[in-house]
Amino acid sequence: MILSGVSVQRRDSNGRLFTTLSVADLSIPAGARIGLAGPSGAGKSTLLDVMAGLLVPSTGTVTWGATVLSDLCDRERAVWRRTYVGQVFQDFLLIPELSILANVVLPLSFSQFWPSGDQRQRALDLIHDLGLKDAGRRAAVLSRGEQQRVALARALILRPSILLADEPTASLDQASAALVTDLLFDVVRQHQATLIIASHDPAILSRMDHVHHVVAGQLQEAS
Amino acid sequence: MNPLPMVWADLRAMRWSALITVLLIGIAVAIGVAVSAQERAMRQASARASDDFPLIIGAPSSQTQLVLTAVYLQAEALPLMDGNILNTLAQDPRVAGAAPLAYGDIVQGYPVVGTTQNFVTRWGRLQPIEGRLFEQENEAVIGFSVKLALGDAVMPSHGVAGHAPTPGVADEAEAENRHEHTQLKIVGRLPQLNSPWDRAILIPVESVWETHGLGNGHRMDDGPLGPPFDAEKVPNVPAIVAKPAQVAQAYQLRSTYRQNGTMALFPAEVLVQLYQAMGNVKEWLVLAAMINNIIVFLAILLLLVTLVGLRRRRYAILRALGATRGYVACIVGLGATILMTAGCGVGLVMGWGGAWLVSHFLTSQTGIVIDPRPSMDEFRLIGLMIGIGSLCAMLLAALAARGEPTTALRG
Structure with a gap:
């Protein structure tokens, strides 16, 4: 993934344009583990949204292989996102009324009616590999650590090439955070996916190949 | 998806x-x-309930009330008309059948209607599902829903203005106004008609007249029931139901009997x-x-x-x-x-x-x-x-x- 001359601009309450994110040039090789560090509100999540194709930058281009994301229409970006991108959020964002299994296979329902036997088995394997028991339990009754593991399984169900995680351990206690971090790195290694994590957690950032700092919307050199 | x-x-x-x-x-x-x-x-x-009432003739008054009383048995006093019209109708070639309807009495809250065998069978269309038709003045045929049994003997009571009887219930007002000298024996039950007539007790019209001291409408006391009635003795009646011989003649009959002190109507026109x-x-x-x-x-x-x-x-x-x-x-x-x-x-x-x-x-x-x-x-x-x-x-x-x-x- 290559970001070139990317900026995201918004209007303030007086209608004046201001820049919330500016990335001169960022190239992310396949299989890399990239950390995004910086204070809250600096623009890390906005950068993840741009990489996920959720937010079209005001200027510049985001290129994935031969595909320029900003050239795609909304629907095409949605299809691209579910094909190549897995996402994990700070608040897990599960559907509490659905079971563990139903949450994990939810992204499949965007493009097909029922999961195939193989897909269902893959979901159950992921659930098992992530240490979750009883796939029929509703998400609402799970602990926070379990919820984040379900979110991780959901992100991986379509074998994404790139996994974006926004503060994946911020809502977890220390023990759960360590467990989820280990699982995250394990599964990414197994799936040979590119991992991009926005986090304040030094334990996570220390395990990344490169860490970019985002300060006041400006992406700084990797450390 | x-x-x-x-x-x-x-x-x-x-x-x-x-x-x-x-x-x-x-x-x-x-x-x-x-x-x-x-x-x-x-x-x-x-x-559906008015199907058996092709043409109703009564004394001039409210058309709606005539239909409500004659067809739906809503207790209300109707003005009377000359009973000789029954004989006139019987001789009219445009009329296939005519029957008097005499109301006013009740038995255990059920309305008692005096009429003829012809109308009880709806001019031959119906037959009792139990027993037989009345053959004497003191016999009665009951509607399908009347909670009386064949062989029961009942005494009619005079209906009182303002009294709203409940079918199946003999209340105090009914007990106070009993016709002590009239006893009716139930001899038959009609099939279900899905109309208020399922709750009616049908007796010879002569019985109604006798009970009210008006004679029996015939020259002889123990003559046969039903028409023809004696021109000099037939009492006035509140309503007559007539069956035209042909559909086209129904309008002529209605026109004929809308003058000279009578009113004729098709229930349908009131219902409309x-x-x-x-x-x-x-x-x-x-x-x-x-x-x-x-x-x-x-x-x-x-x-x-x-x-x-x-x-x-x-x-x-x-x-x-x-x-x-x-x-x-x-x-x-x-x-x-x-x-x-x-x-x-x-x-x-x-x-x-x-x-x-x-x-x-x-x-x-x-x-x-x-x-x-x-x-x-x-x-x-x-x-x-x-x-x-x-x-x-x-x-x-x-x-x-x-x-x-x-x-x-x-x-």
């Missing part, structure tokens, strides 16, 4: 709101359905006026129900708009995971349509149930068997409601699908 898991999740998340929504829509729709089904059932039942009034009332009630429905739909639409607003983050998650706007719109639209359709279904059942209850009550009060049955009218109403509901659902869907998910996603 398969929006059903998310539709299910949404409905489960809002189960109490969903239940109340379905009930509110159900009640709103039920009012319209009940009004429509009830009015139609009453119209059909009242028309009543239906017109009922129809006007129905139209207003349906209009009121429609306005009511629209208000309820708008209220529910606002509720769902609020719920969709509260779910913005939920739908943003789906977008972030790769769902298209169409998928989100489909979830919201389908969910709202399911609620609206379920509400309409519940309303249909509640409406018919309500109409059935009201009909049951009216039947118990009037004896007219009112049987509300499903009709296309209700399905059309439901179709309209579901159509409006689907439009509302599309609006909601458009609302849910618009906007960028990033803001909602970050809470």
Whole structure:
């Protein structure tokens, strides 16, 4: 993934344009583990949204292989996102009324009616590999650590090439955070996916190949 | 794609709101359905009940009252007309049959009607399902629903103005006004007619006249029952039902007997006026129900708009995971349509149930068997409601699908 001359601009309450994110040039090789560090509100999540194709930058281009994301229409970006991108959020964002299994296979329902036997088995394997028991339990009754593991399984169900995680351990206690971090790195290694994590957690950032700092919307050199 | 898991999740998340929504829509729709089904059932039942009364002749007074008393046995004193008209009718070649109807007495709350064997059998169409027809003045044939047995002996009572007897109940007023010298023996039971006549006790008209000290209408005391009556002795009668020999002659007869101190009418023409009034009332009630429905739909639409607003983050998650706007719109639209359709279904059942209850009550009060049955009218109403509901659902869907998910996603 290559970001070139990317900026995201918004209007303030007086209608004046201001820049919330500016990335001169960022190239992310396949299989890399990239950390995004910086204070809250600096623009890390906005950068993840741009990489996920959720937010079209005001200027510049985001290129994935031969595909320029900003050239795609909304629907095409949605299809691209579910094909190549897995996402994990700070608040897990599960559907509490659905079971563990139903949450994990939810992204499949965007493009097909029922999961195939193989897909269902893959979901159950992921659930098992992530240490979750009883796939029929509703998400609402799970602990926070379990919820984040379900979110991780959901992100991986379509074998994404790139996994974006926004503060994946911020809502977890220390023990759960360590467990989820280990699982995250394990599964990414197994799936040979590119991992991009926005986090304040030094334990996570220390395990990344490169860490970019985002300060006041400006992406700084990797450390 | 398969929006059903998310539709299910949404409905489960809002189960109490969903239940109340379905009930509110159900009640709103039920009012319209009940009004429509009830009015139609009453119209059909009242028309069916008048089938055996092609032409009614009475003394000039209220046409409606004549029909209500003669056909529906609503206790009311009618003015009398010259009984000799019976003989005139008997000699008229345009008349296939004519029978007097004499009202006023009751037995255990059941109206007693004096008439002829010819009318009891509806000019040969009916036969008793138990026993036989009356052959003597002190014999009676009972309607299908009269709770008396063959062989029972009963004593009629004089009906009193303002007294509303309850069928099957011999009350104090009835006991006080008994015709002590008249005893009737039940000799037959008629088949079910689904009309107030199922609750009537039919006796020879001569018996009514005798009981009231008017003789028996014949020259001899123990002559045969029924026409011809003696011109000098036949008492006045409140109503005569006549059967024209041919349909075309019915209008001539009506014209003939609308002069010289009589009034003739087809029950249908009075019923048409009543239906017109009922129809006007129905139209207003349906209009009121429609306005009511629209208000309820708008209220529910606002509720769902609020719920969709509260779910913005939920739908943003789906977008972030790769769902298209169409998928989100489909979830919201389908969910709202399911609620609206379920509400309409519940309303249909509640409406018919309500109409059935009201009909049951009216039947118990009037004896007219009112049987509300499903009709296309209700399905059309439901179709309209579901159509409006689907439009509302599309609006909601458009609302849910618009906007960028990033803001909602970050809470």
